[in-house]
Amino acid sequence: MPSKVTPTNLSPVVSIMAWLLMVISALAVFTRVGIKYVISRQLSLDDGLILVSLLFCILQSVCVANEASNGFGMQRSLIPDSHLEPLLKSNYAADMLYICSITFAKLSTLAFITFLMQRTRKIEWGIIGITVIWAITAEFAVAFQCHLPQPWDWLEGRCFDRNAWWNYFDISNLFLELIIIIFPSLLMLQTQMHWKKKVIVLTCFLTRLAVIISIVIGLVYRDRVSTEADPTLAPWSVAVCMQITQCADIVVACVPQLKPFLKGLESSGLRLYKLQGENSIRAGYYQSHGSRGKSVGQELSGLRGVSNQTTVTAHSPGWQDQWNDGQSHTSQSHIIRETREWVVEEEPVRTDDSLASSTS
Known part of the structure; x- marks a missing residue:
């Protein structure tokens, strides 16, 4: 042709x-x-x-x-x-x-x-x-x-x-x-x-x-x-x-x-890693094998009639901090606040096959 x-x-x-x-x-x-x-x-x-x-x-x-x-x-x-x-x-x-x-x-x-x-x-x-x-x-x-x-x-x-x-x-x-x-x-x-x-x-x-x-x-x-x-x-x-x-x-x-998008998501309070005990398709997203960092999170559910949920995350330095280029404004420095009542149940990490629980 x-x-x-x-x-x-x-x-x-x-x-x-x-x-x-x-x-x-x-x-x-x-x-x-x-x-x-x-x-x-x-x-x-x-x-x-x-x-x-x-x-x-x-x-x-x-x-x-x-x-x-x-x-x-x-x-x-x-x-x-x-x-x-x-x-x-x-x-x-x-x-x-x-x-x-x-x-x-x-x-x-x-x-x-x-x-x-x-x-x-x-x-x-x-x-x-x-x-x-x-x-x-x-x-x-x-x-x-x-x-x-x-x-x-x-x-x-x-x-x-x-x-x-x-x-x-x-x-x-x-x-x-x-x-x-x-x-x-x-x-x-x-x-x-x-x-x-x-x-x-x-x-x-x-x-x-x-x-x-x-x-x-x-x-x-x-x-x-x-x-x-x-x-x-x-x-x-x-x-x-x-x-x-x-x-x-x-x-x-x-x-x-892309990196800017991921940094924006971290600062918005949306998590990019696995909650302990989570087995859904969200589990393990951006979870680094062999990383020294460790992330533990808890989901807080609202009272009856409240549809929103808030995720509270405790974080120690790990691979995710690499996205921050050494800046002081990390995802943990952005706090989302709402005037609302919550019922919170906290479960510490299981260690030595024993579980210590406290309710607040």
């Missing part, structure tokens, strides 16, 4: 963008996982999910490059008939892998948020459930977009309105992104912490606006494509927008692992 970019052949652009954005996604994920492993010597659920997302991203990018090499992005009259079936099958697989990739990227972010926000577990699991159902229904829709036995043949086969369906998919994806942005941001706005730290944390959540912007641009180009006559040349811009959205979804899922 011709490799020169012309007004009637934009397939090289599609191929180059697919490979470039795949490399950016891979660098973001490996940087995140590498930093995490250096710090804690272990990975958690959200890291596993983002690695699965990257795997689907790589497979999807290979499919996009293959469909471009078979003529996607070229004028229909210039594509040999022998290249049409590989083009359509690659496009079919790329669409399904795209849904998987962005879904696991979202689930990685939601897993991290679920770890942090220990007081609203039902809301978090509700968002996760909506995301999973949304992805499964989307996969079924793409899988059966055209009549069997050739569900991938959207050139000659009988299919539903693909433009209308993808518009629905992108709009629902946009609303999911808004929920993932708004939910943790509202919690951080209610947290008593220095405004500079709060801005840093909120900025990391607001980086997901990049995904929303790419979705909106894709919707604009898809609307233009619906009026174009050439079915293989016109959609090239939509394909590039989908690659950008996929890359953005993966990259912004890695942003919360």
Whole structure:
């Protein structure tokens, strides 16, 4: 196939963008996982999910490059008939892998948020459930977009309105992104912490606006494509927008692992390590093996009718202090105060198989 970019052949652009954005996604994920492993010597659920997302991203990018090499992005009259079936099958697989990739990227972010926000577990699991159902229904829709036995043949086969369906998919994806942005941001706005730290944390959540912007641009180009006559040349811009959205979804899922964000979370009172005796998915997050530091925490529950909880943590120097660059303002110097009554039960650490308890 011709490799020169012309007004009637934009397939090289599609191929180059697919490979470039795949490399950016891979660098973001490996940087995140590498930093995490250096710090804690272990990975958690959200890291596993983002690695699965990257795997689907790589497979999807290979499919996009293959469909471009078979003529996607070229004028229909210039594509040999022998290249049409590989083009359509690659496009079919790329669409399904795209849904998987962005879904696991979202689930990685939601897993991290679920770890942090220990007081609203039902809301978090509700968002996760909506995301999973949304992805499964989307996969079924793409899988059966055209009549069997050739569900991938959207050139000659009988299919539903693909433009209308993808518009629905992108709009629902946009609303999911808004929920993932708004939910943790509202919690951080209610947290008593220095405004500079709060801005840093909120900025990391607001980086997901990049995904929303790419979705909106894709919707604009898809609307233009619906009026174009050439079915293989016109959609090239939509394909590039989908690659950008996929890359953005993966990259912004890695942003919360950056040092400024973690320091902001520590100062907000949210814990980044395991409470004694805790066995949930939050356990062991950023827990360093062989560290000399030791963290012991207790959760305080409010009286009847009070939904909030406060976490009180006692800390001795350990690996977490490395994030503070020797500064005197550590996570323990920020105290959240509320005028409220609490019932507190304190259990000291078990030593020598005996437990001393006191109630205050």
